Amino acid sequence: MNTIAVVILNWNGRALLEQFLPSVTKYSPEATVYVADNASTDDSIAFVKANYPDVKIIQNTGNYGYAKGYNLALEGVEEELYCLLNSDVEVTEGWLAPVLDLFERDPETAIIQPKLLDFKNKTHFEYAGAAGGFIDKYGFPFCRGRIMDTVEQDNGQYNDETEIFWASGACFFIRKNVYRELGGFDQDFFAHQEEIDLCWRAFNHNYKARFCYKSVVYHVGGATLDSQNPKKTYLNFRNSLWMMIKNLPAHKMLPVLFIRMCLDGVAGVRFLLQGKPALLWAVLKAHFNFYLRFFHFLNTRKSNKYENYYKTKSIVYKYFVKNGKVFDSQFNNSLS
Template sequence: MEKIAVVILNWNGVKLLEQFLPFVIQYSPEATVYVADNASTDESIAFVKNNYPTIKIIQNKSNKGFAGGYNDALQYIDAEIYALVNSDIEVTENWLKPILETFESEPLTAIVQPKILDFKKKDYFEYAGAGGGYIDKFGYPFCRGRIFDTLEKDNGQYNDTAEIFWASGACFFIRSTVYKELKGFDEDFFAHQEEIDLCWRALNKGYEIKYNSESVVYHVGGATLQQSNPQKTFLNFRNSLLMLTKNLPQKALFQVLMARLVLDGVAGIKFVFGGQFTHCWAVIRAHFSFYGLFLRNYKKREKKQIEIYFKTKSIVYGYYVKNGTVFVDVI
């Protein structure tokens, strides 16, 4: 069994592989590197074979998104730790060492995230993960270093090791035993927030999730679906509701879901007033898709759900009413 496998999920990302794969190879001597290809139609496979023959390639038969793509590929990898890395991540020297030390010294820690900074603006945190993820009482995800679309400059304020609620799928380390125990990502999600769902399920099992700032990576972000893409809006709104259905404590489930449906409606109206009609329609589609998947996902609930997330207030109130723009303003 390998100690750690770096697994890069790729879909038509030959340009990203050309740009970022050399850093992974140079700075990952501890790992075996894999490219898991989601049925690309570009020259991705040929590029890897011709330029990096030592890299192992797993070719998925179809594009089942982030969730299904990793679930399919990881069946063929025998390693203690999976390092799931987006193809638009630039890793840095010694990025693996502090992560491995965390796993070795903390047996209850199942998932770890590095510090994620913006590739295009390297002194700022990046949207997907930043300094570690949390959710508020209504299930809205946010990060140390990122509240909604507001990003903090990295001034060393999150140079620590901290317990977090979720780790970013952009650079996501997990013990293979835990991944298998949890049966991997939920393929109903396809992409977006499936990593938060997996983390929440891990917490419900009694595991811990950590952020370690000694490991640093830079993320381009939006390489597969841009933030302005209505499909991204659809997936984020739909998947957030599915995640709440599966993981909320029973006593809070329906009141939180009702509150979220109302808040989503307010977001849809905001899209209309902003002239973003396709995004409003995406919210409506997300709700109808959620209704169709509700019973199936309700049946996935574990017998026990933690209540740790209730420690966090509403970031909608903190951000839009109190004008809080940084992590310490809204918690």
């Protein structure tokens, strides 16, 4: 059995599989490649079976989204390491070797993200993960190489193996035993922010996440759900609030959540002023669902919560008030 499983979650993605699966099968000799299908109604699986007989098929019985889709698919995958790979990612020659080496050299590292570049603009980082992710005190995510909507060019400025707080779900490496110990992704999330929640839970269990610059992949981004889609806005705002209920230290939870919800209100007003009432409505619906399920997520909290979860107090303030568009040297300190 190979050490690593590359698992691609698919739902009606024949065109993406046709475009990107060739690079995965060509450049992943160290891995067993799986396509986990969320009950597609197109000919995705027929295409894979006809053209890639060595790729293993996992058939889910419904469209369970990213979180539950992967949880179900990975129940029977027994390789020691998992790579959860989006169907819209092009991998490069030798992409797995440095990741495998880093896992071997550092047993405390449980999660790894490769360098994530933009498939459509290959000199630049990709929005979804860039060179590894962090959050601020109020749960807003940002990356080395991408803060808010500003994406940097890759000039080698993040060529290191530094510790990060979260790894992008577009290409997410994790040890099998850690994934199972933590119970996998939170299935309530359906999609979006579930990888940050999982990384936060791993952090609270003293596991490390690292960035591996020697492994490079190219992500299309937005291929499954456009960034201006109200559904994506709803999921991001709702899931972020759920994640904070679950993972914030107890004495900080309510005051931090209150400020975060006020900031969400400002974002909603901004959407309205931009002529995007559907996005404002998505934020309102997210908050309503947050209230509806507050006690459910409160009951999922575990005892161990660490205070040093955030990289900076407010990335929103730094970006919009202090004009901090680039992940600069002020952030280059350890999370530990």
